[in-house]
Amino acid sequence: MLHQIFVAPFVQMATLPDFFLQVLWEGFVGGVLYALIALGFVLIFKASGILNFAQGIMVVFAALALVWLYEIGVPAYIALALCILMMLLLAVGVERLVLRPLVNQPDIILFMATIGLTYFLIGLGEFIFGGEPKVMITRQLGIPTGSFELEAFGGFIIIQQLDVAAAVIAIAMVLVIAVFFNRTKIGRALRAVADDHQAALSVGISLETIWVIVWFTAGVVALVAGIMWGARSNVSFALEIVAFKALPVIILGGLTSIPGAIVGGLIIGIGEKIGEIYWGPLLGSGIENWLAYFIALAFLMFRPQGLFGERIIERV
């Protein structure tokens, strides 16, 4: 029994090295995609202190809208532009109708409002786009499909070109957003708002504009995440569940940290893949569902604010 837990998996890793590399690669890609979704959460939390539960449905909604636009005849790139416009409209709508009336309410209320928003978007999305899964327009967007094989260690590793593209795009996105936050005036304003709403207001920063910008950015991130996830597996409302996986990522990385989202994503992605493949069969498989949470929980016990999160200082 002990042999099975502590020895056999490593033996397996060593005897099938090409498979091990494949697992690592899959974990890496998964982690990068989780990080992409987590990025949306972190952006909104940083700027408005809300854990935006609707991020998952925004991913789905954006992807569905893109596919639907293409289906009714709009060319791919114009559909993409229209989708970005739509995320802007959604951001404005959310800010007007949900955030503004609820300003200054405790965080749990805002969290609940985003859950209400989720239900609303699910209903609206199913109403407009229909409930059945759709195929993402990967080729039409210029994202390479197909795969190439690498001969390694006597076996082979299959690398999907799509996964490579996803990883590259995700990393690029993260870098752009990091630069945006740290080097531009708007980025500075965002950080000010994240620090203290009152102080930001008193310096003349328009909270409403900042919120619209943040939700719009999160919306664009959601669109990219939706395209990537949708290309790997079809676009449907079941994709919303993937957003739940992003929660351990942000917990691990810290709710307010962008590098935390990436590091957390990679740790969770690779960790859960290796755990599932090598230790999963011992427990009956399917442990991927909760392994991420337990990994995050383990880290939290030692650093309750996450790896890169702000230390919570409590005063009596």
Next chain:
Amino acid sequence: MLYREVGQYNTSYAQDMAVFPIRQDRVAIALILVIAFLVLPLTASNFFLSSIMIPFLVFALATIGLNLLTGYAGQISLGAGAFMGVGAYACYKLTILFPDVNIILLVLVSGFFAAGIGLVFGIPSLRIKGFYLAVATLAAQFFLEWCFIRIPWLYNYNISGAIEVPTRTMFGVPVVGPAATPTVRYLVVLAIVVLLTWIASNLVRGRVGRSWMMVRDMDIAAELMGIRLLRTKLVAFAVSSFYCGVAGAMMVFFWFGAAEASAFSIRLSFTILFMAIIGGLGSLVGSFFGAAFIWIPPVVLRSVPEAVGFRIAAETVEHLSLMIVGSLIIVVLILEPHGFARLWQIAKQKLRVWPFPY
């Protein structure tokens, strides 16, 4: 002018400490109980009892459980659905192992199993707070959901992974199972819910409840004043899980009649959380309001188009009801973030000074 609470003097400590010191409250409660126990079973249709009242009561109890944890003790929990599942599966195993024991007793005992599991998953609350704790309770949710499928012993090695409720009788009348009538099931559920609500109201008014509220407001200060955080938080998790477990057992035994692991998914946890928040965190009567508000409108929405004569496609009704529930939640949160319980308090205050505005 109509509603005057003045003129009622308490002349003994017992009167002062009574649960309902005001006569109007006592009358109202008596009226509600009479309607619930006598009028409804005699007049309401089977559909009303089995698809509206029983689920409402079950959800109200689960919401009370979550309210005790999140509203009174301040620990956000997203695992209520899983704890309901623990109670349901525990009750199932107990009744399979002890088929002759009274099922109502087993339902209450299964709550203790849920309380035990809740205690274990409450341990992270000592280190983790706020949203982080919410996500930690998600770990409980997903892990327990996985257990319900992967531990075949729980569903008696049934191939399908689903549990079916066997027929159990009390005084010769079938109480659970396909032969049990909605009226009998409704009365049993009502009795259990009334009993447990009474216990909960005493809990929150007593020492335990006050220590929870102290922990919720500022736990460091509470600790400085001598409250043992470990015990208080764990007791909160345990009691909350007990209520959720009993609600889960009732859900399967008195409402569905069968269950599979997917019945206790994250959707259920969020439904219960909605009900707690919409009803008003930190209020028992709010739990009932929240359960009614979240459960009843969708059921009504599904049957209204027919009653009015519209023909709408079934799935459009589904979509519309999701959209309406979602937007209603946002609207209620905007209008009154403290939920219906606060609106009820305002209403009573208005009633006290009527016909004057203030």
Next chain:
Amino acid sequence: MSPVHFRSDNGGGNNKGGKDMRLRLLAAGVAAAAMLFTSAATTSVSAQDGLYIPLLTYRTGPFANSGIPIANGMHDYLAMLNERDGGIGDAKIIIEECETGYNTQKGVECYDAVKPKHPLIINPYSTGITLALIPKAGVDQIVILSMAYGLSASADGNTFPWVFNPPATYWDGASGVIKYIGEQEGGLDKLSGKKIGFIFLDAGYGREPIPLFENAAKKFGFELVQYPVPADQMQNQSSIWLNVRRDQPDYMVMWGWGAMNPTAVQEAARIRYPMDKFIGVWWSGGEDDARPAGDGAVGFKTLNLHAVGANFPALQDIKKHVIDTGKSQTDPARLGENLYNRGVMNSVLMAEAIRTAQELTGKAVVDAADVRRGFENLHIDQARWEEIGLPGFAPEIRVTCDNHNGHHAMYVQQWNGETWEPVSDWFEPMSEFVEPLLEAAAEAYVSANQPWPERKEACE
């Protein structure tokens, strides 16, 4: 010290207007809710002077891609009978859909909602919902038709007088797959030492055939490797297929539904699994399950119980009377797809059972008990299939008093990139293997669900 100021607990003077507004809104809301509420609660059962058949369907949710064509097929055939023939035997069919989302709780709710209207037949279209409703069918006296799904043991008519599942059970299907694989390998004895992977939806539906596979593995000497897919992980099967790649099973058998199917086919194509060794059950055979994987899906095989294609007079009638007149939600290009025809077959079984019931009782408007007798005497021979307008669509269907299934023949079809084409003849399931297991399962069900009522209805 300022004059005594009454501070109400709702915040004082200047917000009075707001609070009043809120109170009025609240009062209005409560009044409206009360009105709606009473109207719903006192909705009286409308008099049914036709054949009321509720359809439990799902057009939304993660299983919608499979549920929509089925719902369309079921609805369209019955609607066509209404339009072309005025119903069945001059009694109009009253069709109503109830959305379940493949969710057991919603399914039970739909059942409770339609029960007061005296439905004739319930089609749960979910093994989970079927299992929940089986104990209630006998008590409430409503027929459950779980065509080719549900509890395999409900083929035993003596134990389950109100449940029917023609034309074949999951255990028949599983034995059929084994038989086919045996044939591919050159004989059932060649299966010894092989590895067969079974990927399935981790719900009642997917787990149903496991006992049969395990028995077969013992009997024929192959290794069965199970890959359960939880319903919320249907779109995220990459780990499972990584495991498949590591385990390298000789054959993969799939019991998938909804979003699980297309994702599985795509993942299998990604890991370069030989598609012609990948065989799905009849529910994994939607066109939309194979299409998304593009060229990678060519070679994918599934079982089937009926013909595919729109080249049948009855289907052309459906097009003429229902689709072209706008009375259906079906996309005309989808007429004749596999799952659409499955829905049509479901409705054919219902219509024929009702017709048989009308013949037995002499009434036009029959009730559920009559339809039950109709099912137990159901016989659709090839001549009758021709009369219906579906010549050669399916084998001869015969249901009897103690055999509520019939264990009819099936065939294997293969995806060629555009459509399904048959790659085997019709073959029977391995009955001598399946039947003793079914009897044992029915007994086990009865002992696990004591007290189980004895059959009171007579056989004819």
